[in-house]
Amino acid sequence: MxxxxxxxxxxxxxxxxxxxxxxxxxxxxxxxxxxxxxxxxxxxxxxxxxxxxxxxxxxxxxxxxxxxxxxxxxxxxxxxxxxxxxxxxxxxxxxxxxxxxxxxxxxxxxxxxxxxxxxxxxxxxxxxxxxxxxxxxxxxxxxxxxxxxxxxxxxxxxxxxxxxxxxxxxxxxxxxxxxxxxxxxxxxxxxxxxxxxxxxxxxxxxxxxxxxxxxxxxxxxxxxxxxxxxxxxxxxxxxxxAFAELLDSDDLVTDFPRPDAAGHKYSRGVVGVLAGSEDYPGAGVLTTTSAVNTGAGMVRYLGSAFVAEFVIGLHPEVVSASGRVNAVVFGPGDPEPEFVQAVVDALTDTHIPVIIDAGGLDMVGRAEAMAGTWMADRPIIITPHAGELARLLSRLLGEIITATRIGEDPIGWARQAAELTGTIVLLKGHHTIIATPDGHIVLPEPGPANLATAGSGDVLAGILGTLTAIASARHRYDGDDRPLPSNEWARLAGLGVLVHNAVGQRAVTASGFADALAEVVDELIHGRH
CATH class of the missing domain: 3.40.50.10260 (YjeF N-terminal domain)
Known part of the structure; x- marks a missing residue:
């Protein structure tokens, strides 16, 4: 615990x-x-x-x-x-x-x-x-x-x-x-x-x-x-x-969000996924599959028709039409700019939580991204690995920051990035570090080494998107207008990392992780852990 x-x-x-x-x-x-x-x-x-x-x-x-x-x-x-x-x-x-x-x-x-x-x-x-x-x-x-x-x-x-x-x-x-x-x-x-x-x-x-x-x-x-x-x-x-909270698998078993008997698909959370492109369609499939298998009430695919064909061919329950969402995950697989802009326009004047991964990280901290204030007044979780965080900080600080320097003080750099960007920073690695803008740290227990494989981050992004959507929907349907503290979003992200760890115990490839999610989540929901 x-x-x-x-x-x-x-x-x-x-x-x-x-x-x-x-x-x-x-x-x-x-x-x-x-x-x-x-x-x-x-x-x-x-x-x-x-x-x-x-x-x-x-x-x-x-x-x-x-x-x-x-x-x-x-x-x-x-x-x-x-x-x-x-x-x-x-x-x-x-x-x-x-x-x-x-x-x-x-x-x-x-x-x-x-x-x-x-x-x-x-x-x-x-x-x-x-x-x-x-x-x-x-x-x-x-x-x-x-x-x-x-x-x-x-x-x-x-x-x-x-x-x-x-x-x-x-x-x-x-x-x-x-x-x-x-x-x-x-x-x-x-x-x-x-x-x-x-x-x-x-x-x-x-x-x-x-x-x-x-x-x-x-x-x-x-x-x-x-x-x-x-x-x-x-x-x-x-x-x-406290300076930090450490999470382990017992926290996951206790706190994984289970469906309410009186709930419906919208109260279970609707997650929008903008992932994949004509160059990298697999990222769209992996992110969407993991969002579906983590237990979302509904998943909307917001990217190109080309990638949507792959996604819906595997998951006919995915909706490709725009509509209400409780969270959005975008960035895996470098989605085309026109789809990114459409999502940004839809997010403007809302408080919907956003998960930003991979190619989407280039927007963080840029003046043009902030011009419409779409990144303000909402929970944002960014999910860089050390190399991506180094590039982001180099741009923000105006000096060369290397992945090696990040590895020499991962907690310190994650905290600095969270303060600079105003986002929750999930620094991926064997020891994943989650930092909030006020300096609080969440440390999930490490996962298996085989999670370090191509596409694994796309799977994590989908998990985080669904868990964030569920939390956002529950908060909305509870009628509480107060924003959730950043510490709670960080802890939720930590639970997502623990889910990711659990699927890493059952498969060795990213597509295997995405498929194993259905089994892991079924056990968590029904108590067969």
Missing amino acids: SVFAYPSEVIRDAEVPLLEAGVPLMARAARALANISIDTLTADRGQIAGARVCVLAGPGNNAGDALFAAATLARRGAAVAIITLFDRTHDEGLSAARRAGAEVFAFTATGSDTAPAGPTRTEADASTAPAPGPARAEALHELVRADLVLDGILGTGGRRGLPEHIASLLADWAPHRTGRLLAVDVPSDLSPDAEGAETRLHADRTVTFGGLKAELVDPRVNEFTGSIDVIDIGLGLDTGL
Whole structure:
């Protein structure tokens, strides 16, 4: 089901009144981290007793979470080693770990082997602190032989870039690592654009507390976070403050729009399709087929008679006459200009939602397209891939934007494009990103790799057209004159991506996807999922 991701400052602000009231947030977090650590060790080794656990302890509260969890593991029989990496750490957590029998090693920027005040294995030598070499060797030895390492170095308040003594230690450990790595709250040094990725911390699992942090949902950091566990510690976060909403197949099963028993073809939504041309008739067939099979009350084909013959030959229920529509999808297959102009004229002075794909993207942001204000005051969803978005932004910004640059920060570029164009931007790719003009993000779960094939985008356009038409018709027949928020249109687009993902599990070609839609939608409507 939907999971919301929040800016870190929203989560920190929500913690403040609870901490002031004495709510034991750290105890809740540490308990959950200990339980996940126990599950991890049990799965790998069959037992906790005798396991070697190493904590990389920084100066903040995430180190406290790790240290209290380590104390629990030590009481269960694990051999716990704590490596303090700064001149301070979480004192209460460190004391708890020591009382439970953990050994403490210091590896700070000065190279001292002495840990913060308290008994350690090297206390006898504290008056003559050894050179950096032995301290480094000890720390590396503990890391190499650990079955489980807890990364409690830096949390959400930490700056990007680890101090050199820590970065070099981790680089030396990387080729010899055999145990699991759990990141506490967020992986330390989580920087998607940093160099030297092979020697940075790659967590097998990230355990984050209070709410999902925005930095963890960036597609570029997946290799550093591993799987993510979101632990509810009672913050009661306001979803209105969320940065992003993540959707999965459970959302599709729950929220797919099913026909109303009292409905009729017009209340189920009429979608107009302008797709295909004499050069690319297949795009018209694929887009229309997917609109039909997604469950529209009616599909009107608005393109050339040449393409209409192909469409109606396959789907006699499609209407080629103009008339009322609740949404329009146009652009796939570069429809001829005269048909584009006819659709634009019909849309003027209406608020009908529009899906713009492929060739239609050339109209976005152009002064001549805006002259009649046909693109204003209506929901518009544009569906570029990285190359198409690069061309669009290059035109709007007056500088060269490449698909490679888009791939280096897809969320950032999608948000910028949404703000510049005033549209909802659905940036297609393995990790599809949907951005609204106000900066909100919807992230559907990734689909299968075989969706990357010619015509797949035409199928997605048809799906989006029908879902948008259904939502628009329902809103109209409910008698609500207020426009739907852009977040709701973006979420609807996310459901369309999930439908597209589902058909990608059943076919390997675009025509196969379009045909499989009928089966997928039948199962969604009738509950056979």
